[in-house]
Amino acid sequence: MRRRTLLGAGVAAPLAMTLGACSPDETPQAGSSPGATFDRAALPAGLVGKALLPGDPGYADELKTYNLLMSPKPGVVIAAAAAGDVQAAVRMAAGRGAPVAVLATGHQPAVPIGPDTVLITTRAMRGVTVDAQRRVARVEAGVRWQQVVDETVKVGLAPLAGSTPIVGVVGYTLGGGLSPIMGRAHGYAADHVRRVDLVTADGQLRTVAPDTDADLFFAVRGGKSNFGVVTAIEFDLFPVKTLYGGAIFFDGADAGKVLHTYREWVKTVPDAMSSSVALLRLPDAPEVPEPLRGKFVTSVRISYLGSEASGGKLVAPLLAAATPIVAAVREMPFSEFGTIHADPVEPLPVFERTALLRELTGETVDQLLAVAGTAAPYPITMTEIRHLGGALGRQPAQANAVSNRDAAFTLFVASIGGPADAGAITKAEADIIARMQPWSTGGMFLNFMTSEDSAPDAVQRAYQPAVYQRMAAVKRKVDPTNMFRLNHNIKPA
Incomplete structure (x- = not known):
């Protein structure tokens, strides 16, 4: 119970004061523009x-x-x-x-939402159906993990959820x-979608699957709200009841030892081991x-789909990297993944x-510590390296638009602050990204992209x-006027 307290209420609450969204996985936008365009008659x-x-x-x-x-001020x-409400909104x-x-x-x-916009919120659409025999779940658009x-x-099954249970599924x-829990x-998660119910720009509700519209099914799984x-959606579940997982906290002075150990350690682990390492200012x-x-x-955050005995052996080199402040790794029910x-x-x-x-070398680590470590010129709240590879690096049985599967790691930087802090924070974060450029694939992962990455050339990098x-050809077919453009936009070809 002590370990759970350290990871849960003891850490999550203070991180809520400083950390920001560690699992950015949806599509709202920000901003406003003058002049309302709607009235009640509309x-x-x-x-x-x-x-x-x-x-x-x-x-509000x-x-x-x-x-x-x-x-947003739509x-x-x-x-x-x-679903009929969504159709009515799109037709309007x-x-x-x-x-x-x-x-x-x-x-x-992503991009600003102003008074010319129809904003559809899906929070009230919360239906969940689980078919244990088929190992499939069907969820509506407002459901969270x-x-x-x-x-x-x-029923002893688990989905490919993200790092937090509060993110929306769709x-x-x-x-x-x-998923940093079972992704490798x-x-x-897009690799395991079976079908999608989708309202297109003509106001029609379509069931999109490989046998109904292969091109649209390809595009929407990775293209998000563009179509x-x-x-x-309906997606696969997996027979997972328990995890060997948790977090190991080391003093920041040992960041170099830990990161250098971690970069060698990830070369040795099986696909059943998903992990990340983060520099945190608490x-x-x-x-x-x-x-x-x-x-x-x-x-260092660990999620292993195996026994506590084998997981303990795998984690041992990390525990030996330096003296942990807190070592809270244990066998847990999947329900505690968050x-x-x-x-x-x-x-x-x-x-x-x-x-x-594309890689994490000794020089990569040294450069990262120079801009995000103890002597960093600006105290960024979190800098995370997440291990990819394994099944994340392979094409799924049913191809989709998720790209850049050659990447070995994600780099994600987050910091909390108000408008007065914006200049310093954005410069510091940009400096970290720039310093990592020699090891970058040049690609981007859509769910981690923000308003800074909404320009057409940035979107193409995803x-x-x-x-x-x-995808642009599919867009021309189903949304030729680019109605769905308030996102990381794919323009009609």
Whole structure:
């Protein structure tokens, strides 16, 4: 129980004060523009959910996001409670030539949403169905991972969830879905989607699967919100009941020893081992366990699909790298997967940047420590290296748009701060990304991209050239006017 406290309430709460979104996996946007374009007469009738204009009771609540730097101000909000509500919203937007944006939990910023926009929120769409015999779950667009896990563990199954249970399933999955819990063993979440219910720009609700529309099925799994509004998805589950996992915290002074050990260690581990290492600056707050309070630490996060005995042997070299402050790795039920990363659950103002690395060499580590370690010119809150490879590096049986599978690691940088801190934080994060450029693949991972990465050339870096061209052709077919453009946009070819 002590270990769980250190990883959960003892660390997650203070990280919520400093860390930001460690699992950016959805598609809300930020900003506003002058001049409203909607009135009450324009709103669709017969909704199961609600239509809200600026100033209406509930309008502001419906727009709440996880990343507090975002402030969407759409001309109308359709709080969808059924697929028919989404269709009505899309048809209204089409009739007025308005763009459509989608908001579930609001982790990932993309581009501004102003009063010319129809914003569809999906939070009320929370249906979950688990077919234990087929090992498949069907979830609606507003479902978060915790709700899915609550149902799957009852029958001894587990989904390819991210690092936190509060992220929305649909945005995470359609942006790729990189699980630090089981990703190396099973690949991306998008690799295991069986079918998608999608409202396209013509207002039609389509069931998209390999045997109904192969090109659209390819594109939407990795293209996120570019091709329509997803109302439900069906995906595979896995027979996993327990994990050997947790976090090991070392003093920041030992960051070099730990990172150099880690870069050699990942060369030896099986696909069943997923892991990451992070440099963290924890606040001097009573909520932080005393051994970690106010410290710069290095945290290695472990998730192994195997026994405690074999997992312990695998983790031993890491424990020997330096003297841990806290070593909280144990066998746990899958339902406790969120304690491994202990990501914050309260909304935060977060600045983020990302890159993909082809390797992690001794020089890579030294350069990273120079800009993100104890002597860093600016105290970034978190710098994470996440191990890829394994099934993440292989093509799935049913091809999709998720690209850049040659990358060996993700680099993710996050820091908390308000508008007054924006200049210093964005410069410091850009410096880290630039310093890692010699080891970068040049590619990007869509779910970790932010508003800084929304330019067309940046979006193209998330895909192989042939994949991007195929997606642009699909876009021309299903969304020729680019109604779904308030995202990391793929323009019609």
